[in-house]
Amino acid sequence: MGITIQGLNKRYGKKRGITDINLQLPVGGLTAIVGPSGCGKTTLLRTLAGFLSADEGRILFGSRDVTHTTPQQRKAAMVFQHYALWPHMSVFDNVAYGLKLQKVTKQDRETRVREVLERVEIDTSDVAARYPQQYSGGQQQRIALARALVVQPEVLLLDEPLSNLDAKVRQRLRVGIRSIQQSFGITAVYVTHDQEEALSMADYVIVMNEGRVEQAGTPEEIYRQPSTYFTAQFLGESHTLSLYHQGRVQKVVIRSGEARIEPIVDAEQHEPKARQAQQAGESKQQVWEQDEYYVMEGVICHHLFMGSYYRYMVEIEGQPIFVDDDAFLQAGPCFVKIPQVKSYWFDL
Template sequence: MGITIQSLNKRYGKKRGITDINLALPKGGLTAIVGPSGCGKTTLLRTLAGFLTADEGRILFGSQDVTHTSPQQRKAAMVFQHYALWPHMSVFDNVAYGLKLQKVAKLDREARVHEVLERVEIDTSDIAVRYPQQYSGGQQQRIALARALVVQPEVLLLDEPLSNLDAKVRQRLRVGIRSIQQSFGITAVYVTHDQEEALSMADYVIVMNEGRVEQAGTPEEIYRQPSTYFTAQFLGESHTLTLHRQGTRQKVVIRSGDSFIESNVEVQRDDEGKQQVREENGHYVLQGTIRHHLFMGSYYRYMVEIESQHIFVDDDALLQAGPCTVKIPCEKAYWFDI
């Protein structure tokens, strides 16, 4: 089922948690909610789950209004950041717990537990005698995912489930979670502070800031067509310059890998000596000075000073400190009025 959110508001006393959220999340897709700490993404997720009650607005799962129903009545399951597995229960009992509450027959319960654990690549030969703490962090998170999936929810909610894992395990589990979500056909909502995670896993991305939705769309739309300054500078390794363009001062957001350095070219300046940004063969041309460089393995990263401001530019070639010209493809420079 799809999820519709209409004029949703949640306050904590006088402080607003989320403000006027209006969204339609795709049926059977994975929606990622991303933003800085305190932006409201977890508040939104917990309101969808029913752990928090909205002050105003409505939440619909499919055609059913679940705004004021209990978490148990929402046909949703939650996967938490800290696994929330019971250490005194075996792996089998942890995963089977929800089925026991649903009074599923013992034989069916056993079959479903084994099936879902195999789907998340957990060996089921000794799950009746092994406990969660005997597994690695990545395995425990897969067990927590199995516990959520075994009850066959119509909505799967995930609250930063990979943030406690190391980088290599996160990479593997991103693929695993996405594959499982697609194979089950579940509508999923995934909260993360990791923008790479959001862009790589999701069908639909919501960028939040200060309790509001800054922008929502496909990963490609969000990254390549940011509609606000916040979205542009939040995504990717981005840097902001304040420059004169077409006679006015504007902010331009540039991502490290989107620009490149060439040999020096004379750049026009205005009467005050300020650099005028000009276009040349589909690029914006800026005069700068290389101050430092870092060897990053497969490329070099240069700190370039432009009008007493600094950006980082990546290039394959090793260049010396000193004057340079930075060229930015026009479609990869994001301009905003000051």
């Protein structure tokens, strides 16, 4: 079942929460909503859940208009950042709670709880005797996911579910949540501040900024074809330079891992390349093209050893950027080369 959002607006008094949201989320897919703090992503999720009422617009789950229905009537389940497990209840009772409200028989509850716990890789041998606080953070998050899935919701909503976990556990659970979502075939909406999480897990990504959708598309589309300056500089470890290029000053977004450094060891040898900067007859030109690359002159100022690579701070026209390289390079003048297909130019 897909989700359709039409002209959705939500305000907090005079303050804007979300403005004019129009989206069609994929059926049975995982949609990630990503953006900086305060961009409106959680407001959008809670409006979908029914915890917040929309001021204008419509929300459809499939063909069903749920705009003015209660959270219970929407047949959606929510997984929270802080798990929201009841500490006084056993793991079994936590997961079974929604089924009990639905008046599912005791025997069916037993079967469904154990089945879903096994699907999220929780040992079911003693779940009736153990409590959430006896499990690790990663296990508690899987228990919270099981509690949401056991009621067989039509839509699964996840609000930064991995943000409280350490990096290694997060990576494992990304795979786990994605695998579970796909095996259930459920439409899911996943809010995260972690762009890597959004890109690696989702079928469809929504980038939000100041309450509006900045760009939406597949992970590959929004990363490789950013349509706005905000999206380009928000995704990846990116840096912006203001340079005179093609007859005007433009902003170029450069990502650390997509540029190359070529040390200048012989100024005379590189002089013909530098002269290409004048090919358009512009004395101020600071960028030229060479073999499908954009090239600009800079100076290596500092380096950081990152383990499997080095990160260099390079100044170009007095503006610092960071560029990654496998080799150790001495400080000094250099060319920075960026593949033309991986550089993103925007007018000031």
